[in-house]
Amino acid sequence: MENLALLSAGFANALTATNLAYALLGCLLGTMVGVLPGLGPTAGMAILLPVTAWLSPIPAIIMLSAIFYGAMYGGSTTAILINVPGEVSSVITAVDGYRMAQRGRAGAALAVAAISSFVAGTIALIGLTFFAPALASVALSMGPPEMLGLIVFSMSMIITLSGPSLLKGVFSAAMGILVGMVGLDPTLGKARFTFGVTPLLGGIDLIAVVMGLFALTEVFKSVASGALSISSERLPPWYRFLTFQELRASFGAMLRSSGLGFLLGCLPGMTPGVVSFMVYDAEKKVSRNSRNFGSGAIEGVAAAEGANNACSAANFVPMLTLGIPPSTSMAVLMSGLIIYGLQPGPLIFEKEPAFVWTVIGSMYIGNVILLVLNLPFVGLWAKLVRVPYYFIASLILLFCFIGTYTVRNSLFDVGTCLVFGIIGFLMDRLRISALPLVLGLILTPLFENFLRQTIGMGGGSLSVLAERPIAIGFLALGFITAAIALYLRAKGAGLARCLDAEEAS
Amino acid sequence: MKRIDCTRGPTLSRLLGLVSLALAVTCFREGHRLWTGWAGSGVMPGLVGVLYVVLAIGFAVFPAKDTPRAAPLEKTQRRGIVTIVVAFAVYLALIQTLGFLLSTWAFLFVATRVMPGSTTIGAFLWAGALSSGSHLLFRVGLGTALPPGRFGF
Numbered sequence: 001m002e003n004l005a006l007l008s009a010g011f012a013n014a015l016t017a018t019n020l021a022y023a024l025l026g027c028l029l030g031t032m033v034g035v036l037p038g039l040g041p042t043a044g045m046a047i048l049l050p051v052t053a054w055l056s057p058i059p060a061i062i063m064l065s066a067i068f069y070g071a072m073y074g075g076s077t078t079a080i081l082i083n084v085p086g087e088v089s090s091v092i093t094a095v096d097g098y099r100m101a102q103r104g105r106a107g108a109a110l111a112v113a114a115i116s117s118f119v120a121g122t123i124a125l126i127g128l129t130f131f132a133p134a135l136a137s138v139a140l141s142m143g144p145p146e147m148l149g150l151i152v153f154s155m156s157m158i159i160t161l162s163g164p165s166l167l168k169g170v171f172s173a174a175m176g177i178l179v180g181m182v183g184l185d186p187t188l189g190k191a192r193f194t195f196g197v198t199p200l201l202g203g204i205d206l207i208a209v210v211m212g213l214f215a216l217t218e219v220f221k222s223v224a225s226g227a228l229s230i231s232s233e234r235l236p237p238w239y240r241f242l243t244f245q246e247l248r249a250s251f252g253a254m255l256r257s258s259g260l261g262f263l264l265g266c267l268p269g270m271t272p273g274v275v276s277f278m279v280y281d282a283e284k285k286v287s288r289n290s291r292n293f294g295s296g297a298i299e300g301v302a303a304a305e306g307a308n309n310a311c312s313a314a315n316f317v318p319m320l321t322l323g324i325p326p327s328t329s330m331a332v333l334m335s336g337l338i339i340y341g342l343q344p345g346p347l348i349f350e351k352e353p354a355f356v357w358t359v360i361g362s363m364y365i366g367n368v369i370l371l372v373l374n375l376p377f378v379g380l381w382a383k384l385v386r387v388p389y390y391f392i393a394s395l396i397l398l399f400c401f402i403g404t405y406t407v408r409n410s411l412f413d414v415g416t417c418l419v420f421g422i423i424g425f426l427m428d429r430l431r432i433s434a435l436p437l438v439l440g441l442i443l444t445p446l447f448e449n450f451l452r453q454t455i456g457m458g459g460g461s462l463s464v465l466a467e468r469p470i471a472i473g474f475l476a477l478g479f480i481t482a483a484i485a486l487y488l489r490a491k492g493a494g495l496a497r498c499l500d501a502e503e504a505s
Numbered sequence: 506m507k508r509i510d511c512t513r514g515p516t517l518s519r520l521l522g523l524v525s526l527a528l529a530v531t532c533f534r535e536g537h538r539l540w541t542g543w544a545g546s547g548v549m550p551g552l553v554g555v556l557y558v559v560l561a562i563g564f565a566v567f568p569a570k571d572t573p574r575a576a577p578l579e580k581t582q583r584r585g586i587v588t589i590v591v592a593f594a595v596y597l598a599l600i601q602t603l604g605f606l607l608s609t610w611a612f613l614f615v616a617t618r619v620m621p622g623s624t625t626i627g628a629f630l631w632a633g634a635l636s637s638g639s640h641l642l643f644r645v646g647l648g649t650a651l652p653p654g655r656f657g658f
Contacts, residue, residue: 054647167563171521174556178528181553185546190539192546193531219616223585224578226621390620391631394613397593398635401609402643402651409650411597418593425586430517448549455544 010357026063027369030070041071043214045332047399057340062362072312073370076113088273089308092280099296111242113305114374120258120306121367124313136321139346144453149474156478158436159485168432176440199412208404208413212420213434219393220425250302257306265314271327272308279307328438515568522564529557585619604654609636
């Protein structure tokens, strides 16, 4: 009941004109980011992070969060209409959605995608409302050994994010860990891997790395592709809208995918892209209409969209309660919180209740805004893909500079962004996934901090772990997850397609 | 984009194995330099060094299979990417002298012009609109500290 009281106070704050305006702006920008392939929520949030710097923390994070979940909504539009998924998480939506559009059922596919996204978003937000504070109170009793176990568990997810080659994925993660160690040692203040270069003492900025790897790389890829615009394909005819029978048929898929998407999304490493593939495969197994999956089943569209939207809301659970970002998008959002002096983790619900509950309240409102934005204006959004790419690419270049420079007023950081743009492009050419690099970069300082504290507690060894059952549990869970991921990888089933898509992103 | 079969999987593995080995040596040297005990600054570099050794062995024992990869870049595409990289580097070198507005205009003009489908006049006008628009929004409107240069803008 206390949560409901806090949530209603959060709603009251979120419904002020300023917060509502930023939620609307975030939803608009997020939908745009979602519609445009390549420019994912990670790059979108990183680019706009400095734009929010002049705002107070609450509207800024409301806007950044709206960009994140708005991108999940927007990604399905071009996937259904022209078979160009705006996001990795929409790749699976295109499988059935585009087939439906080709049969003149684009209106029904878009409607079910929007309704499923709304249902999933709402269910996941209810889960977030009740589950996150409970998890935060459990997390408060966790010490350095438990947190170390939890981070090892999170690191095991690198296997899931490694793309088709595990070795290349681990190589990428090791690069991230190495980059994360550059600068002053967080405990003793000794310079590491700085090689006498003074600006490196401050470490390599996460935003510069993310902007380089995801935004600048996208510009290079667009030049390499030689494409004038993302697509010049004509929109398919709409014909009939969603019928009541179709809505009833897909309702079960919406509920199942929302529940499963939320549960999976609470786990570190489970990005909406990965989860949508897993849930789609699961739904295909239980659906009465499984035979039509892949050839235009409306349940397939509902399952894919439900899963990715539930997962995107669930991704807030580990970030807010444990201070562990489950995906790169959440890492950017987390760095936004840190810039504003807010430390995500179990204490945030106690120390900053107004902030947390206003953001959660705004997400409920954003969910409704997105439904309104996506259903009537879908044709308008789809036209964005015909905009000449040089307009978008030069905007990305400009925001790469402003976004990276304004974080620390450092031209060195902009240079770092350029270097990581080149590295990201080379990694893309060599089919090495950049996601583990970012995850390694984010988790390294946390891992090192808790490792050294645990060693300190054990008098110079890790023996203290043996006395902490929760820590042992997390470590065991990490090994089990790694084993399952390796098994699925060896089996090469549905997940392999997903890993391919993640890498291609 | 046209895709061709690649036969360089094992070569890439050998290359990544050698890079891993070199990074392992760097990590061990840094770990050794900073070593003060198991809770000291040298622990993480040492651990990452071990990870790189494992990776080097992995690349040697399990070389990557030949997989499809992107087609080689054409001359114009390669030139376009190199031009953007060089223009970006020159932009960073000159921004403190020329200031944000002028240097951004010049950089965006060059970068936009090398992209497919752009025209000289279109690129010039678009770069001008973006640089002056962002100057007005961020520097004048929001008071963001962007490099002013010798001319003050």
